[in-house]
Amino acid sequence: MSDQPGEHQGGQQDEADTRQLEQGQGRSWTRGGHGRRHGEITGGQREPSQYHLAMVETTAETALQQTGVRLTPQRLAIAGVLAQTGKETSAQELYERVRKRHAYIGRATVFRSLDRLVSAGLAQRLERPGHVSAYIWCEPGHHHHLICTTCRTVEDLDEGAVAPLAETIARQRGFRVDHATLDFYGECRTCASRHPRGRTVRRAPR
Secondary structure, three states, X not given: OXXXXXXXXXHHHHHHHHHHHHHHHOHHHOOOOOOOOOOOOHHHOOOOOOOOHHHHHHHHHHHHHHOOOOXXXXXXXXXXXXXXXXXXXXXXXXXXXXXXXXXXXXXXXXXXXXXXXXXXXXXXXXXEOOOEEEEEEOOOOOOEEEEXXXXXXXXXXXXXXXXXXXXXXXXXXXXXXXXXXXXXXXXXXHHHHHOOOOOOOOOOOO
8 A cells, every 4th residue: 555654664664563463552452461361251242243363363463474474462462353353344434443442552553454454364355335445354265245224234155055056157157267256245134124125224334
């Protein structure tokens, strides 16, 4: 992106963000610590769209290592916020959420980390109207989603629901599908029940 600093300057900023995270604001995110991790939900109660940080850490570390990228404290923080969002979100919106928890993480660091997460298969880039990119958290190997255009909630679509389509394509076209990414846009069950067909629906702000 044009507003990002060069690699050398960006690396210095990442190191500065790491020091700040480890010196207070991000202490609860430091791997190997004994306190409750920031972002974890206690009491066993959490929204279905939310992930525990421990799960995000394990998933992110494995996926990033496969692309030769280290899981830094700030990347873990950013991945954790994205995973817990449960909705498609722009880079700027994610940055604003991250800053509420970790004031020392810079905007450029968030943007660069998103690119790393996309490359590792941990995030998927979507296109909003107006050529604005949005991002969603992905489990490695999972690439199908139901995206509500009203509340912007994202649900994973099981591979089993898509497999018959690939089989039909192979049978009718002789085309062997190696992998596919399908995103269905519409209204989730909750929004659809609130807005019967024929009524004008107010879309979530972009």
